[in-house]
Each structure stands twice: as structure tokens, then as C-alpha cells.
Amino acid sequence: xxxxxxxxxxxxxxxxxxxxxxxxxxxxxxxxxxxxxxxxxxxxxxxxxxxxxxxxxxxxxxxxxxxxxxxxxxxxxxxxxxxxxxxxxxxxxxxxxxxxxxxxxx
Amino acid sequence: xxxxxxxxxxxxxxxxxxxxxxxxxxxxxxxxxxxxxxxxxxxxxxxxxxxxxxxxxxxxxxxxxxxxxxxxxxxxxxxxxxxxxxxxxxxxxxxxxxxxxxxxxxxxxxxxxxxxxxxxxxxxxxxxxxxxxxxxxxxxxxxxxxxxxxxxxxxxxxxxxxxxxxxxxxxxxxxxxxxxxxxxxxxxxxxxxxxxxxxxxxxxxxxxxxxxxxxxxxxxxxxxxxxxxxxxxxxxxxxxxxxxxxxxxxxxxxxxxxxxxxxxxxxxxxxxxxxxxxxxxxxxxxxxxxxxxxxxxxxxxxxxxxxxxxxxxxx
Numbered sequence: 001x002x003x004x005x006x007x008x009x010x011x012x013x014x015x016x017x018x019x020x021x022x023x024x025x026x027x028x029x030x031x032x033x034x035x036x037x038x039x040x041x042x043x044x045x046x047x048x049x050x051x052x053x054x055x056x057x058x059x060x061x062x063x064x065x066x067x068x069x070x071x072x073x074x075x076x077x078x079x080x081x082x083x084x085x086x087x088x089x090x091x092x093x094x095x096x097x098x099x100x101x102x103x104x105x106x
Numbered sequence: 107x108x109x110x111x112x113x114x115x116x117x118x119x120x121x122x123x124x125x126x127x128x129x130x131x132x133x134x135x136x137x138x139x140x141x142x143x144x145x146x147x148x149x150x151x152x153x154x155x156x157x158x159x160x161x162x163x164x165x166x167x168x169x170x171x172x173x174x175x176x177x178x179x180x181x182x183x184x185x186x187x188x189x190x191x192x193x194x195x196x197x198x199x200x201x202x203x204x205x206x207x208x209x210x211x212x213x214x215x216x217x218x219x220x221x222x223x224x225x226x227x228x229x230x231x232x233x234x235x236x237x238x239x240x241x242x243x244x245x246x247x248x249x250x251x252x253x254x255x256x257x258x259x260x261x262x263x264x265x266x267x268x269x270x271x272x273x274x275x276x277x278x279x280x281x282x283x284x285x286x287x288x289x290x291x292x293x294x295x296x297x298x299x300x301x302x303x304x305x306x307x308x309x310x311x312x313x314x315x316x317x318x319x320x321x322x323x324x325x326x327x328x329x330x331x332x333x334x335x336x337x338x339x340x341x342x343x344x345x346x347x348x349x350x351x352x353x354x355x356x357x358x359x360x361x362x363x364x365x366x367x368x369x370x371x372x373x374x375x376x377x378x379x380x381x382x383x384x385x386x387x388x389x390x391x392x393x394x395x396x397x398x399x400x401x402x403x404x405x406x407x408x409x410x411x412x413x414x415x416x417x418x419x420x421x
Contacts, residue, residue, distance in 0.1 A: 008315050045320060056323025058339075065307075065337035083339065086315055087323040088228050 003031060003076055006083040014042040028059065029072040031082065046084065047072070056087040113190060116143055116150045117262045121270040121388065126355045127368075132384040133375050135368075136271055137358060137391045138263070145179075145186050147393035148263075149249075152285050153183030155258035156247040157191065168192035171244045175199075175234035177227050177419050178207035179393060180249050180283075185214030196244070198234040200226055202418050206397040226314045226419060227282075228324045249283045251327030259289025267388050268297055275378075278371040278389040280363050280421060281305040281337065284329040286390060291333040305337040306370035308345065308363060308421035338373065340366035342415045346408055348372070349395070361393040362403050363421030392421075 002022045007015050015021050021039065025031030036043035046057050052071070053059065059066045060083040066074045076082070109115040119142045124135040140148035160166045171194045174184055181197035188195040195216040199208070202223035211218055219237070221230040231250060238246040249255050263286065267274060277294055279286045284305075291303035331337075342362075349365030352358045371389040378385035395404060402414030 009312055010315070010320065054320060055325070056320050060339045063339045063341075065305075065339070067331060068334065068336040083309075085309070085339070086320055087325050088226060088315060 002078065003080050003082055005031070005035065006081070008085055010086060011042065011045055011084065014039045014045070025076055027070075027072065027076060028061070028066055028074045028082070031076055032072070058085045058087055059083070060085070111190070112144045113154060113187060116154050118266060119143060121267065122358070124356050127351065127372070129375050129379050133378045134386050135371055135375060136386065136388045137356075138267060138388055139358075139391050141360065141391050141394040143183075145182050146396070147179040147183065148286060148390060149179040149183040150186075151258040151262060152249055152252075152255040152283070153180055153247075154187055155254045155261075156249065156252050157184070157187045159252075159254040160245060160247060161191075165245050166191070166193060169194070171196060171241070173198070173234055173238055173241070173244045173246045174249065175221075175227065175230040176249070177203050177230065177282075178211075178397070181216060182207065182210050182214065184247070185211050185216040188216070189214050196237070198230045198237065200230050200419055202226075204398055204418070205400050210397070223417065224314075226310070228322070231324060249285065253328070255283055255285035256289035256292070256328050259286050260293045261289075264290040264293025264297075268294065271386055271388055273386045274298060274301060274388055275383075275385045276302045276304060276371070276374050276387040278304040278306060278367055278374065278387060280367050280390065280392055281307040282326075282363075282421070284326045288328050288330060288333055295333065302335040302374065303333055304370055304374055305334050306367040307337060307339050308366050309339045309341045310419065311342075311416045314417075314419065338370045340369050342412050342420060343408065344369045345420070346403055346411050346415070349403065350408075353395070358391060359395045360391050361395050361398050361421075362401070362415070364391045364393070366421060367392070 004020055005023055006020045023031045023034045025034050032043050032046055046054055048054055061074055061080055120139045122137045122139055128134040143150035172188055173196045175198045185195050196219055197211055197216050198219045198221055200223055201220045221233045277290055287305055294301045345362050345366035348368040349362050352360055352368055367389050371387050374387055401418055403411050
């Protein structure tokens with residue numbers, strides 16, 4: 001049973017730079033264990049020591065947020081698509097100096 | 107309808123049926139036309155409520171500097187309000203937002219501080235927080251954490267929708283500051299047993315998710331997941347396809363984030379059809395398409411439009 005998992009840029013160090021990997025599992029927790037067996041360390045970035053999803057990690061099964069399905073116990077089926085994304089307000093990368101541009105007459 | 111000034115004309119927007127996109131007479135879609143607000147977006151509600159609250163608290167006096175991280179619409183709403191009230195406004199805005207938004211802000215007299223494209227809104231928030239710390243006399247209204255944002259929707263958007271659509275079963279809106287969903291969602295949950303509150307979250311290109319590490323992630327302080335029934339991630343292809351469908355089939359010329367919301371709303375409609383249940387699904391038309399013409403979203407094929415949007419903050 002193959003499930004495609006899309007990996008965000010920030011976690012591709014664990015997947016040899018691959019954007020998407022395949023895995024298997026009846027639940028999201030099983031899938032993450034399966035991925036970790038080939039991409040060691042990935043699980044530690046997705047799941048906290050307390051055993052829940054990391055606060056700033058969002059996982060979607062067929063575009064639906066798993067926190068509103070069954071979280072790590074969300075059931076998976078062959079052909080499902082899983083997407084992992086960091087929680088952003090429209091993104092962030094590096095701190096940079098802000099530049100004030102022209103505007104207004106004050 | 108007559109108002110004493112533009113500021114007072116916010117809200118009470120039309121709720122418009124979608125006879126062609128609704129799958130059946132039992133499963134209906136309704137557009138809450140927030141594009142009909144004074145500056146053309148849903149953000150007028152939150153912006154004016156935040157200004158009114160700060161005024162009531164004595165934080166704002168003529169000549170004071172207001173600061174806000176915004177990818178555009180909130181800035182435009184604030185710029186209009188600040189112009190009329192005599193405040194100076196500085197918007198911190200990612201550089202990958204459309205040129206129309208910048209021109210509108212400048213026209214209203216706002217100053218723009220640019221944050222890096224690769225930073226997206228997270229970076230705009232970070233830059234604004236830093237500026238706020240360096241300039242303690244400036245007032246940051248902070249839409250991501252200001253309870254007046256969600257309260258505006260609890261007090262107005264929610265009651266308006268329920269009054270126009272007492273048979274509502276679903277409310278679908280975009281997830282940005284989360285104010286629309288938190289406020290409207292809480293109100294509807296109190297009044298309508300079993301109502302589903304559904305979030306549509308824009309999924310951008312990879313550039314936007316280029317954090318250096320997971321702990322740089324950001325969740326708006328207003329966000330409370332318990333208000334939501336489900337949350338969908340919608341990519342640019344689906345958002346564009348639905349945006350075009352909305353104008354072609356129903357005549358509504360909306361911005362791209364509205365396409366993402368419509369996609370989630372149609373998904374819910376299809377589930378209701380499959381389950382044989384009736385549904386009245388209200389969704390938010392956040393703004394009109396005017397400000398996004400330069401993005402290429404409305405020209406050429408879907409493929410061309412999608413590639414034109416890559417790397418842009420389209421919602």
C-alpha cells in the first residue's frame with residue numbers, strides 16, 4: 001500500500017532532498033514510523049516527546065488537516081496523499097533589515 | 107441606506123445565492139459579499155473595530171503613529187480609517203504582494219515598510235513587532251492577536267448571516283488572522299446546533315514555507331482550533347479554477363482567496379449531496395478581483411495563471 005507524502009523544504013535534509021516520498025501504514029502514526037525507518041530523524045521533527053503532533057507542523061490527508069480528522073490515529077488508505085507543512089502566516093525565512101520606502105506626505 | 111460618513115457604512119453586506127453553482131435546491135451555496143464594504147474587503151470590519159477600541163481606550167489621538175503588519179487588505183482598511191481620523195499609518199508588508207495594494211496604501215497616505223518576499227507574512231509580523239519595541243509611542247493594533255478583530259465578526263458578520271439565512275448549516279471562510287472564522291464561528295455555534303465551521307487555508311509556493319526551522323512557525327494568537335469543524339488546505343490551481351468559475355457562472359468577480367474558500371464550500375456541498383442531507387452553506391467573498399489583475403490570475407490558461415502566482419502571496 002503506497003501513500004505519497006509531500007515533504008516541505010525545511011525537512012528535506014531527512015529525505016535526501018526529495019520533495020515527495022512514499023510510505024505505508026493504516027494510520028498516520030504507522031506511516032510516520034514507516035517513513036522514519038528509511039528517513040531517520042523525520043519522526044522527531046513531526047512528533048513531540050509527549051507523543052503529539054508538533055505545534056508548528058500541519059499534516060493534511062487529501063488536503064484536510066488531520067487535527068480535525070483523527071490526528072495521529074487518522075486512518076489512511078492506498079492512494080491517499082499526505083502533505084506536511086510548517087505553520088506559517090503566509091511564510092517566513094530569515095530575519096532581514098526592513099527598508100522604508102516612499103509613501104504618503106507627512 | 108444613508109450614513110453620516112464612510113466609516114459608518116461598514117457591514118450589512120448582501121448575502122447572494124448561487125443558483126448555478128449550487129448542486130441542488132436542497133444543497134445551496136450563499137456568498138457573503140464582503141467586497142461590498144467601504145474599501146472593498148472583509149477587513150474593514152476588523153480594522154474599524156480595532157481603531158474604535160483603541161480610541162475608546164484613549165490610545166489614539168490625532169497625529170499618533172499606527173503600525174500594522176499586513177499583506178494588504180487590513181492595511182487598506184486602516185489607511186482609510188487613519189486618513190479620516192488624522193493618524194499616521196505605517197504598514198509592514200511582504201514585497202511579494204500585488205502592486206495595486208501598494209498603490210492603494212500610498213494613495214491613502216500610508217507609509218510602507220517592506221519585509222522580504224521569502225519571509226511572507228511571518229516576517230512582516232516579526233518586523234512589525236521589532237519596530238513596535240523600538241518605538242514605544244507607536245500603536246500597533248496587531249490584527250493577529252487583537253480580540254477586537256474576532257469580536258467584530260461575532261458582533262456583526264455572524265448576526266447578519268443568521269438573520270439572512272436562519273437555515274444555515276455551514277459557514278466557510280479563509281484562515282489568515284483567523285478573526286472571521288473565530289468570531290463568526292463562535293456566534294453561529296452558540297445559535298445553531300450542529301453548524302459546521304470550515305476553514306480554507308491558502309497553500310502557497312515553496313518559497314513562502316522556507317522557514318529555517320520548525321520553531322519559527324507562527325500561529326495567530328486569536329486562533330482556537332475548537333471553533334472549527336474542519337480545515338482544508340487549498341492550492342493555487344483550485345483557487346484559480348474556482349475564482350474563474352465564480353465569475354463565469356455567477357457573475358461574481360472576486361479575489362483569489364475567495365476561490366480557495368469556494369473550493370472548500372463546494373467540497374462540503376458535495377458531501378451533503380452524497381449523504382442525502384440538506385445544506386445551506388454561507389461562504390465569504392473576501393474582496394473583489396480588482397487588486398489582483400496584475401498578478402495574471404485572470405488572463406491566459408489556468409496553467410499560465412498558476413505559474414504567474416508562484417512565489418506570490420495571493421491571499
